[in-house]
Amino acid sequence: MSLDSLPILDISELDQGEAAASEFRAKLRQVTHDVGFFYLVGHGIPQELIDEVLDVSWRFFALPEADKLAIENVHSPQFRGYTRTGEELTNGAVDWREQIDIGEERATVDGGPAFQRLEGPNLWPEALPELEAAITRWRQELSALALRLLRTWAVALGSPADVFDAAFADHPFSLIKIVRYPGTSDDVAQQGVGAHRDGGVLTLLLVEPGKGGLQVEHEGDWIDAPSIPGAFVVNIGEMLELATDGYLKATLHRVESPRIGTDRISIPFFFNPALDSTVPRLELPAELQAEARGLSSDPTNSPILETYGDNALRYRLRAHPNVAAIHHADLLSRPAAS
Ligand SMILES: O=C(O)CCC(=O)C(=O)O
Numbered sequence: 001m002s003l004d005s006l007p008i009l010d011i012s013e014l015d016q017g018e019a020a021a022s023e024f025r026a027k028l029r030q031v032t033h034d035v036g037f038f039y040l041v042g043h044g045i046p047q048e049l050i051d052e053v054l055d056v057s058w059r060f061f062a063l064p065e066a067d068k069l070a071i072e073n074v075h076s077p078q079f080r081g082y083t084r085t086g087e088e089l090t091n092g093a094v095d096w097r098e099q100i101d102i103g104e105e106r107a108t109v110d111g112g113p114a115f116q117r118l119e120g121p122n123l124w125p126e127a128l129p130e131l132e133a134a135i136t137r138w139r140q141e142l143s144a145l146a147l148r149l150l151r152t153w154a155v156a157l158g159s160p161a162d163v164f165d166a167a168f169a170d171h172p173f174s175l176i177k178i179v180r181y182p183g184t185s186d187d188v189a190q191q192g193v194g195a196h197r198d199g200g201v202l203t204l205l206l207v208e209p210g211k212g213g214l215q216v217e218h219e220g221d222w223i224d225a226p227s228i229p230g231a232f233v234v235n236i237g238e239m240l241e242l243a244t245d246g247y248l249k250a251t252l253h254r255v256e257s258p259r260i261g262t263d264r265i266s267i268p269f270f271f272n273p274a275l276d277s278t279v280p281r282l283e284l285p286a287e288l289q290a291e292a293r294g295l296s297s298d299p300t301n302s303p304i305l306e307t308y309g310d311n312a313l314r315y316r317l318r319a320h321p322n323v324a325a326i327h328h329a330d331l332l333s334r335p336a337a338s
């Protein structure tokens with residue numbers, strides 16, 4: 001089935017009686033089996049908060065270079081803070097975007113598995129104190145929405161609603177990126193971010209109104225996924241593919257650079273479990289199991305790593321080799337980091 005655009009799902013149908021809720025669950029399951037990506041409306045995240053988060057994001061990128069570099073991620077063993085344009089790689093090729101990475105605000109952990117090195121503080125820009133309050137509220141609201149979606153998937157897949165809850169209960173490891181793609185393309189599209197899958201459970205993506213650039217792989221074609229006002233783009237990460245033996249699909253996607261003289265801001269929220277968690281493998285009903293495809297491999301042919309922290313650390317080390325070289329040189333020759 002070829003597709004011109006991503007399907008649109010309305011999560012408010014869950015509140016419209018059992019028949020509507022059950023139909024929503026069936027659509028959610030089918031769409032994320034076939035495509036792995038959709039637009040979500042009816043989500044209840046206040047427009048006023050969306051506007052505030054976009055506004056503070058624009059103001060962040062408008063800060064003087066020195067204010068952004070003061071929190072550059074090279075100062076953070078946890079890969080937090082600002083990445084300047086040209087310092088990030090996907091599949092070994094340079095992504096043309098600048099961003100700030102904001103994780104869960106927690107103390108560092110001494111010792112333990114290598115992925116524990118990802119726990120620690122954020123780097124907040126001193127010149128923009130409003131950012132922290134806005135993003136903290138964003139994280140709370142989006143975590144609740146993501147958990148609701150996850151429970152809906154659980155039921156749609158024949159499991160108890162709370163089957164995933166434990167992996168998120170204690171030390172969930174969600175990550176927010178605020179990203180700006182500067183315009184570079186005239187005729188030939190350039191890599192804003194290269195084709196990849198997301199390594200976590202699910203992603204809620206806000207794209208500023210009126211902007212295109214996101215493309216989603218479907219049956220060998222790239223489908224354009226422009227911003228729709230008030231909607232999030234939602235996609236499955238590798239941990240849900242793993243949990244469902246490939247019944248749900250972690251789909252390749254990429255962003256092409258905007259036209260010269262324009263830019264594009266997006267804010268992906270990655271809903272991730274505790275670093276030391278393994279997401280449960282679901283026992284699917286026989287008719288769904290029959291359609292499970294097993295696990296796909298990513299463009300670098302790497303298997304999905306079972307413990308979330310191992311998967312997350314591998315992504316970080318690859319995307320930010322400069323931070324890895326400064327803070328984690330001892331990990332770079334290990335097979336798990338290859
Ligand atoms: O900026 C976007 O629209 C998508 C970004 C993305 O896929 C990512 O950072 O994982």
Ligand SMILES: [Fe+2]
Nearest residue numbers: 196197198253
């Ligand atoms: Fe992504």
